[in-house]
Amino acid sequence: MANPFVDDAKVITEDNPFESMMQRFDEAATQLNLDPNIYKILRWPNRELTLYIPVLMDDGNYQVFTAYRVQHNFARGPAKGGLRYSPDVTLDEVRALAAWMTWKCAVVNIPFGGAKGGIICDPRQMSPSELERLTRRYTAELLDFIGPERDVPAPDMNTNEQVMAWMMDTYSMHARHTVTAAVTGKPVELGGSQGRREATGRGLLIVCNEACKKFDLEIEKTRVIIQGSGNVGGVAARLMMLEGYKVVGMADMTGALYNPAGLDVDAVLGYLKEHKTVEGYAEAEHMSNEAILEMDCDILIPAATENQINSQNADRIKCRILAEGANGPTTAEADEIIAEKEIYVIPDILANAGGVTVSYFEWVQNRMGFYWTEKEVNYRLKHIMVGGFEDVNRFCDKYKVSMRLACYMLAIDRVAYDTHLRGIYA
């Protein structure tokens, strides 16, 4: 009975991310011998909002969009998490993503709870002014629930610095003064942090470096495949290439490129920027973005979307290290298969925590009104990511569990302890 939202009679599918999250949560809670009352409480999100947002479209008609904000947990501080725009957004997905934010912030020990937002829309079919009106109305609807001390949104899939600037402005107009700390991932000129844009990719680089140290892998000989060329995958590919790794595979939504001699990451990203597709790129073998996951490599970084590694393809994954750039790229069913193959997993809630970590720095800087250099930001990011990596490995050794379970156990243990300390106001 992993998913509290469905009764046992209903069929639960592998590709429901909330189900994937709850299965691991239940397993970790059992291993931890979690207090039954705390367990009962942590199985549920704190609050879920569903909004129906009317937006004036450029043709003069109104369209109503369905939007969500799930605030999963506040035990350790204000809720924190991104906002995604996609036609595929579902409430169960946003629920899972909100819970993952709670566990992610706890794994790297930053003082936030977890939340996530999603709007069902196709941003590629919308003009910038339609997106602005959608964003502003969504923010206005959430005024009572968000803010620096309540819930701090940030970018996620298909949202960016511009969307955050609109959110910050809308929030500030209602507050009657500028509230930079209301959202993170803003443009640097408006109170964004240096290094935030690269932070998730940089965090991935840091944990991959730590894993290489652990297994005595020579960086220059380490072959990396990255699925996803956006703010996470694209940045990770570039930083890994600069570090000396051999990036042999890259992919975006349109397909994948493979070159065992190493890809020129800048050339690929430049080509993608110009052509919006990998099609026609000369210096590589072409394949589908599913097939690239099955190619031989040392480090595989799925940095696109959920459920990419599942019970159908997990036994064909050939990497030595799986570093999860996306949220939920591996299903719970695939976990077992991956474990049998003795692949070392750096789970999403650790591997991609660099983004929210620098979001935390941004929030801190906004509240101080004092800004750090990129060097300071990167130094602190490294300190937090390495700390998280070491904490998870310690749990792994202590309890003799997988890295995945160790991550959940560490996070749940921290949130449970703080919940217990605060007491339950009932």
Ligand code: GLU
């Ligand atoms: N959307 C990012 C994530 O999934 C960042 C969230 C944040 O910075 O609050 O971790």
